[in-house]
Amino acid sequence: MLEVTELTKTYQSGSRLLTVLDNITFSLGAGEVCAVVGPSGSGKTTLLGLCAGLDSPTSGVVKLAGNDLGQCSEGERAEIRRNFVGFVFQTFKLIPTLTALQNVMVPLELSGKGSARKRALELLTEVGLKGRAHHYPVQMSGGEQQRVGLARAFINRPAILFADEPTGNLDTATGNRIEELLLDLNRTAGTALVVVTHDLKFAQSCHRILELQAGQVARDYQAAEGVRAVA
Numbered sequence: 001m002l003e004v005t006e007l008t009k010t011y012q013s014g015s016r017l018l019t020v021l022d023n024i025t026f027s028l029g030a031g032e033v034c035a036v037v038g039p040s041g042s043g044k045t046t047l048l049g050l051c052a053g054l055d056s057p058t059s060g061v062v063k064l065a066g067n068d069l070g071q072c073s074e075g076e077r078a079e080i081r082r083n084f085v086g087f088v089f090q091t092f093k094l095i096p097t098l099t100a101l102q103n104v105m106v107p108l109e110l111s112g113k114g115s116a117r118k119r120a121l122e123l124l125t126e127v128g129l130k131g132r133a134h135h136y137p138v139q140m141s142g143g144e145q146q147r148v149g150l151a152r153a154f155i156n157r158p159a160i161l162f163a164d165e166p167t168g169n170l171d172t173a174t175g176n177r178i179e180e181l182l183l184d185l186n187r188t189a190g191t192a193l194v195v196v197t198h199d200l201k202f203a204q205s206c207h208r209i210l211e212l213q214a215g216q217v218a219r220d221y222q223a224a225e226g227v228r229a230v231a
Contacts (some may be wrong), residue, residue: 002230007060035203038212086161087155101133123151143174
């Protein structure tokens with residue numbers, strides 16, 4: 001589903017060249033759940049954006065659902081994201097002038113696939129928000145907004161979903177609920193998940209943990225089997 005080979009990302013910072021990611025290589029199978037952990041500034045969010053095709057690497061290759069993103073135009077990358085990718089942001093990014101139902105419907109309406117309203121209501125029910133479908137973001141709590149974002153990310157039935165600290169702005173109980181929903185939706189829909197998180201308990205619930213340190217893979221291991229050496 002996802003193949004990352006020798007991925008490097010650098011930025012010019014004044015007179016210095018800043019390396020955010022340095023020669024990252026890993027792959028993720030269909031339906032697999034991977035937690036990306038590491039200290040702030042280790043490159044987690046940058047890695048997520050590159051894998052989702054939201055940004056381009058300085059060097060290296062990202063293949064998403066068999067497509068080499070580096071060989072695609074921006075329009076082609078956008079089409080790949082529409083067809084294969086869901087994304088959950090830490091800051092929700094709901095459209096304030098739309099209701100919860102309308103926010104969830106947007107991606108499916110843009111793609112012109114299927115009955116957007118019916119599918120959106122089904123997903124809002126799955127995340128426990130059927131009764132809040134016609135409320136606007138300002139009328140909902142942070143946890144409710146994040147659940148709307150989760151429903152929106154799944155409406156196109158993505159093959160892979162990227163989530164950037166989806167519980168970072170939530171209290172512990174609500175964050176636990178969001179994590180449970182992610183894993184439940186993975187089990188029912190078979191969607192591969194790549195989740196940036198600081199919650200080590202949640203990371204241990206995933207199939208795999210990728211730990212970054214200073215832009216490099218420090219450890220790569222199966223959560224149930226313990227650490228294995230990085231080649």
